[in-house]
Amino acid sequence: NKIDLIDWLTNIPIEEVDNLLTSKCRNKEGPLSLAMFNAEETVLFKNMHDRLMVLAQLAESKGVRIMVDAEQTYFQPCIDYLVNRLMMRCNDPLVGVSYPVIFGTYQMYLKDSHERLTMDIERAKRYNYTFAAKLVRGAYMVGEGQHAEDNELESPVHDSIECTHANYNKSVEYVINRISDDILSREGSEVNTDSGRDLEIMFATHNQHSVEHAVSLIQEKDLDPSTCGVYFGQLLGMSDHLTYTLGGANYRAYKYVPFGKVSEVMPYLIRRAVENADALGGAKIEIAMIYKELKDRYL
Numbered sequence: 001n002k003i004d005l006i007d008w009l010t011n012i013p014i015e016e017v018d019n020l021l022t023s024k025c026r027n028k029e030g031p032l033s034l035a036m037f038n039a040e041e042t043v044l045f046k047n048m049h050d051r052l053m054v055l056a057q058l059a060e061s062k063g064v065r066i067m068v069d070a071e072q073t074y075f076q077p078c079i080d081y082l083v084n085r086l087m088m089r090c091n092d093p094l095v096g097v098s099y100p101v102i103f104g105t106y107q108m109y110l111k112d113s114h115e116r117l118t119m120d121i122e123r124a125k126r127y128n129y130t131f132a133a134k135l136v137r138g139a140y141m142v143g144e145g146q147h148a149e150d151n152e153l154e155s156p157v158h159d160s161i162e163c164t165h166a167n168y169n170k171s172v173e174y175v176i177n178r179i180s181d182d183i184l185s186r187e188g189s190e191v192n193t194d195s196g197r198d199l200e201i202m203f204a205t206h207n208q209h210s211v212e213h214a215v216s217l218i219q220e221k222d223l224d225p226s227t228c229g230v231y232f233g234q235l236l237g238m239s240d241h242l243t244y245t246l247g248g249a250n251y252r253a254y255k256y257v258p259f260g261k262v263s264e265v266m267p268y269l270i271r272r273a274v275e276n277a278d279a280l281g282g283a284k285i286e287i288a289m290i291y292k293e294l295k296d297r298y299l
Contacts, residue, residue: 005119006119006122006123006126009081009084009123010084010088010123010126010127014037014045014081015037015042015045015046017035017036045078048082049082049085052082052086053086053089056086056089056090056101056102057090059101060090060097060101065099065100065101065102065103065132066101066102066103067103067105067134067202068082068083068102068103068104068105069105070104070105070106070107070136070138071140072140072143072144072147073110073144073147073156074147080104080116080120083102083104084104084120084123086101086102087100087102087104087124087129087130087131087132088124088127088129090102091124091129091130091131091132092128092129092130093129093130093197094128099130099200100130100131100132100197100200102132103132103133103134103200103202104120104132104133104134105133105134105135105136106133106134106135106136106171107136107137107138107139107140108135108136108137108138108164108167108168108171109137109138109141109157109158109164109167110138110156110157110158111156111157111158112156113167113171114167114170114171114174117133117135117171117174117175118174120133121175121178121198121199124198124199125198130197130198130199130200131198131199131200132199132200132201133199133201133202134201134202134203134204134231134233135168135171135172135175135201135202135203135204135205136204136205137164137168137205137207138157138164139271140271141157144156144157145157165207165209165210168205168207168210169209169210169213172203172210172213172214172217173213173217175199175201176214176217176218176221176223176230177217177221178198178199179197179198179199179201179221179223179228179229179230180221180223182197182198182199183223183228197229199229200229200230200231201229201230201231202230202231202232202233202254203230203231203232203233204232204233204234204256205232205233205234206234206235206238206239206242208239208242211232211242211246214230214232215246215249215251218230218251225249225250225251225252226250226251226252230251230252231252231253231254232246232251232252232253232254233253233254233255233256234253234254234255234256235255235256235258236255236256236257243255
């Protein structure tokens with residue numbers, strides 16, 4: 001017999017998997033047995049889940065969204081599991097919420113990211129909740145490589161930046177096509193196309209080519225940029241020319257603002273700088289654009 005992976009991931013709580021293993025399987029080392037929680041980890045997992053539910057309920061009551069960031073691959077599966085569980089409970093349009101409360105994050109420099117993205121979108125479709133996520137390129141390249149080397153594993157990161165760009169843009173195309181198909185399927189029905197969508201997505205990138213690619217696809221599909229469920233995001237102070245141009249053209253563009261003590265936010269900003277080295281290299285272009293604008297206004 002074959003087991004459907006999406007049904008397995010959705011209907012078998014991770015806390016209960018240990019009960020499915022026989023004592024023989026439990027004592028035999030393998031991927032599943034190694035992934036099982038011990039008693040202490042089970043309590044910690046439940047506490048983390050309950051705290052996230054409190055945050056999600058508060059976000060819903062305030063009419064805002066929560067975007068859960070991605071981390072290193074060696075504990076990302078647990079984050080993905082929690083995020084998908086929260087999506088199922090909080091992003092259900094049938095319970096009266098007209099927008100997705102919970103967004104996950106996919107790091108597209110990972111080789112398996114496109115496959116995980118498409119599978120999670122299909123899971124949301126099958127179980128009737130709104131999938132929501134932001135796509136980033138990734139921020140832990142050095143650490144991931146070192147972890148793989150130390151543990152004699154294949155690197156989970158794409159072998160080149162070109163492969164990462166191709167993977168990101170492939171996922172942009174996939175998501176916008178899904179959004180277009182969803183909107184077309186609702187046309188002529190009594191369902192409000194601005195609520196109860198199959199999915200919403202934020203392209204959190206400073207890469208101008210990826211932004212332009214997404215915009216061209218939105219235009220090609222004749223989608224309304226202000227209501228189709230596509231968002232763009234850039235860090236405050238980075239690629240402002242992209243953000244302001246998008247906003248000026250009625251796209252839903254946002255500035256991401258790190259908040260906290262300098263000692264707490266600097267590691268994050270350094271990772272973003274490494275991740276967006278190509279965007280930083282484009283600062284000369286942005287400075288030239290600002291200079292030209294000032295000159296035009298003065299003259």
